[in-house]
Structures are given as structure tokens and as C-alpha cells.
Amino acid sequence: MHHITSLLCLLSASLASGNPLPPILGLPEPFRLVRALEERDGGLKLDHLVEPGFMAFAVVQVAIGVMRDDLVRVIGMVEELVGRVEFRDERSFSGDLKVKMP
Numbered sequence: 001m002h003h004i005t006s007l008l009c010l011l012s013a014s015l016a017s018g019n020p021l022p023p024i025l026g027l028p029e030p031f032r033l034v035r036a037l038e039e040r041d042g043g044l045k046l047d048h049l050v051e052p053g054f055m056a057f058a059v060v061q062v063a064i065g066v067m068r069d070d071l072v073r074v075i076g077m078v079e080e081l082v083g084r085v086e087f088r089d090e091r092s093f094s095g096d097l098k099v100k101m102p
Contacts, residue, residue, distance in 0.1 A: 003028045007071065011078045020083035025075055027068060 007025065014021050049055070 004067070004071065011074065014082050015078060018082055020085045021075070021079055023085050023087060027071060
């Protein structure tokens with residue numbers, strides 16, 4: 001959760017100061033519930049629905065996925081307002097930085 005909070009603080013500071021966003025913004029990786037169940041016991045089965053806590057866990061995972069999608073949209077909107085720093089040549093940092101403005 002601290003990753004999301006840090007990202008929101010960075011977006012807020014960029015909006016407040018008018019400075020462009022950094023070239024790379026990391027988003028938290030979603031937890032792959034089905035993959036975890038496949039590794040554990042062969043995949044998603046109806047038996048999982050009766051396990052205590054499964055439904056709560058599934059709801060939290062869906063909510064995190066929706067929140068991640070919203071973060072992608074918010075980052076896009078902030079980038080439209082303040083721009084994003086880009087390197088001219090990503091293999092070499094000797095060149096000047098340029099700001100991609102909307």
C-alpha cells in the first residue's frame with residue numbers, strides 16, 4: 001500500500017509545483033489469484049467458494065485491480081497537465097533532458 005501512497009504524493013507534488021513527471025512511474029503489480037490457486041491446488045474450483053475468507057480475499061483483489069486501473073487514468077491526466085521528462089537517447093545519459101509537454 002505504501003507504493004500507491006508514494007505514487008499519489010508524487011502526482012500531487014508534480015501538480016502543485018508544475019514540474020513534469022519522471023520518465024518512469026512504477027505501478028504495483030496485481031496479484032494473480034487464479035495463478036496462485038493453480039500453483040496451490042490445480043486451479044480455481046467451486047470448493048474454494050466455501051473456504052472461509054475466500055470471498056473477502058477475492059473482493060479485495062478485484063478492488064485492487066480497479067484501483068490500479070484508476071491510477072493509470074490519473075497518471076495519464078496528470079501527464080497531460082504537466083508533461084513528462086524524457087531522455088533523448090535512453091542508452092546514454094550524456095544528452096540533455098527534454099520535457100514532453102501536452
